Amino acid sequence: MRARRTVLDEHRVEQAIGLLLRTGVLLAAVIVCAGAALYLVRHGGERIDYRVFRGERADLRSVRGIFAGALALQGRDVIQLGLLVLLATPVARVVFSVGAFALQRDWLYVGVTLAVLTVLLWSLAGGAL
Amino acid sequence: MTVAGFSVIVFLGSTAAGFLGALSGLGGGVVVVPLLTLLLGVDIHYAAGAALISVIATSSGAAAAYVREGYSNLRIGMLLEVATTLGAVGGATLATHVGASGIAIVFGLVLLGSAALSMRRHVEQQGLGPTDRLATRLRLDGSYPGPGGPQRYRARRVPAAASLMALAGILSGLLGIGSGAVKVLALDAAMGLPFKVSTTTSNFMIGVTAAASAGVYLRRGYIDPGLAMPVMLGVLLGSLAGARALSRLTSGVLRAVFAVLIAALGIEMIASGLGGRI
Numbered sequence: 582m583r584a585r586r587t588v589l590d591e592h593r594v595e596q597a598i599g600l601l602l603r604t605g606v607l608l609a610a611v612i613v614c615a616g617a618a619l620y621l622v623r624h625g626g627e628r629i630d631y632r633v634f635r636g637e638r639a640d641l642r643s644v645r646g647i648f649a650g651a652l653a654l655q656g657r658d659v660i661q662l663g664l665l666v667l668l669a670t671p672v673a674r675v676v677f678s679v680g681a682f683a684l685q686r687d688w689l690y691v692g693v694t695l696a697v698l699t700v701l702l703w704s705l706a707g708g709a710l
Numbered sequence: 711m712t713v714a715g716f717s718v719i720v721f722l723g724s725t726a727a728g729f730l731g732a733l734s735g736l737g738g739g740v741v742v743v744p745l746l747t748l749l750l751g752v753d754i755h756y757a758a759g760a761a762l763i764s765v766i767a768t769s770s771g772a773a774a775a776y777v778r779e780g781y782s783n784l785r786i787g788m789l790l791e792v793a794t795t796l797g798a799v800g801g802a803t804l805a806t807h808v809g810a811s812g813i814a815i816v817f818g819l820v821l822l823g824s825a826a827l828s829m830r831r832h833v834e835q836q837g838l839g840p841t842d843r844l845a846t847r848l849r850l851d852g853s854y855p856g857p858g859g860p861q862r863y864r865a866r867r868v869p870a871a872a873s874l875m876a877l878a879g880i881l882s883g884l885l886g887i888g889s890g891a892v893k894v895l896a897l898d899a900a901m902g903l904p905f906k907v908s909t910t911t912s913n914f915m916i917g918v919t920a921a922a923s924a925g926v927y928l929r930r931g932y933i934d935p936g937l938a939m940p941v942m943l944g945v946l947l948g949s950l951a952g953a954r955a956l957s958r959l960t961s962g963v964l965r966a967v968f969a970v971l972i973a974a975l976g977i978e979m980i981a982s983g984l985g986g987r988i
Contacts, residue, residue: 595780602770602917609767610946617717617939625714629936634753634810636931643929660935664763664942668924670770671917678788689848694788697918700795704802704925 594681598674605670612663620656644705672701713936720750721940728768728948733955734968735909736824737916738945739765739887743817744975747988752937754810754817754988758886759932762924764945765888769917771946772953773910782910783852783903786865790875790896791915794889795922797879802926805884814983817885821976824891825969839902842866854907863904871900875915883923888916 640646641661650658675698682690711719723745724738731738739761746757773782805813841864845851850865874896878889890912897908927933982988 592780595782595784599773602773606767606770606946610943613939613942616935617943620936620939621714621717625712625717627713629711629713629716631750631752631756631934631937634755637934638931641933641935642931657935660939661933664928664933664935664938667763667766667770667942668921668928671766671921674770675788675791675918678784681784687849690785690788693792697788697791697795700792700799701918701922701925704795704799704922705929706925707929 598677601674601677602670605666605673609663609667609670612666613660614663616651616656616659616661616663618656619654619659623656668705672698672705675701716750717936717940720746720937721944723749724764724941724944725948725951728764728945728950729952729955730948730968730971731768731945732949732952733964734828734972735890736828736968736972737765737888737890738768738949739885740821740824740972741975742941742945743886744821744979746937746941747814748975748978748982754813755805755932756934756937758805758813758884759924759927759934760938760941761886762882762920762927763933763938763942765882765886765920766917766924767942767946768949769888769913769920771950773914773917779855779910781854781906782914783850783865783907784914785848785852786850786897786901786903787911787915789848789850789868790872791918793872793875794879794882794893794915794919797876798883798919798922799879799926801880801883801885802923802930803883804880805927805932806930808884810988811983811986813884814979814988816881818976818979818981818983820881820885820887821972821979825973825976827891827895828965828972829969838862839864839866842868844868845901850901852907854904861904863902863907865901865903867900867902871896874900879919879922882916882919883926886923886927888920890916 647661651662679694727741728738731741743757743761746752747754845865853860853862878892882889893912894908897903
């Protein structure tokens with residue numbers, strides 16, 4: 582009886598993770614499309630060159646800068662906001678997994694998942710090896 | 711080139727790359743980076759940043775379908791993600807110190823390796839396999855839905871798999887790819903998992919690995935919205951179409967054609983890197 586309940590719980594967790602991933606990707610794609618429309622309407626005729634690497638402006642590198650630019654409806658910042666949502670999707674999945682393992686009282690894997698989450702957040706905070 | 715013209719060309723090219731990536735099972739990143747660098751002359755750092763974004767999109771999109779089928783092993787995936795994410799941050803850091811030519815040469819070598827791996831004959835483990843103390847203690851054994859009810863399987867050689875996963879992470883961060891080929895190798899050849907479990911668990915891990923690299927890329931200013939936008943939308947669309955076509959096409963000859971194509975791209979990348987053209 583108990584084994585069956587665990588299987589059912591795991592199945593429900595998997596269903597929820599599937600929904601979470603799908604929603605994240607869809608939301609990101611919608612925001613990127615909106616940003617693309619703004620960007621192409623305003624800058625579509627300008628010339629561009631990606632042959633030389635320069636690095637992005639500081640406001641396109643930080644979460645705060647991206648939010649500020651997106652609120653001002655800057656096309657490139659809106660696209661970058663969509664990319665942030667996309668980036669947040671796997672992170673949300675890991676957060677969700679911490680909860681799922683905790684519900685199963687699987688403390689070993691709560692620890693493992695928290696370790697993965699720490700690396701992810703550290704990289705997003707600008708950490709590097 | 712104007713922004714509008716460039717966006718349309720990159721979008722169409724990325725759609726084709728996503729389609730090929732899904733059909734060959736190698737993923738869109740592996741095809742889109744050579745396309746951007748060799749054909750359109752984009753700096754490989756920008757190309758890798760945009761490819762990473764597309765890898766997260768396709769992996770999450772595909773994983774949404776796979777996870778629900780119940781094939782992927784969440785414990786194995788999460789445990790090995792410790793190795794892949796650390797590797798990815800290391801690889802992404804390395805990318806900021808290595809010149810474009812060096813990255814192109816490593817990319818070419820990885821393409822050649824992927825071509826060879828895709829031709830590898832898969833030998834499915836017969837029976838349950840031996841018990842492994844570490845894998846048992848970590849509760850990695852599992853089951854997947856088979857035709858006659860749940861099929862059980864055992865995992866083994868955890869340290870070997872973790873080492874391969876760290877390598878997969880480094881390559882992912884350095885080159886902007888999902889490293890699916892190396893991940894499947896770790897799960898299937900090292901751990902001895904059933905093939906279907908290996909491929910779905912690998913796919914499930916790719917998004918988290920790529921997110922770890924993409925964090926470093928974003929903070930370093932390697933992710934350009936103008937380039938990432940058409941690449942992400944194109945690869946996502948192409949890979950969805952590719953996954954749909956895949957259920958109607960059975961590989962074999964197709965696989966050989968892709969292997970030759972990928973190997974040719976690999977040689978071209980190495981030549982361009984050595985010649986200083988990238």
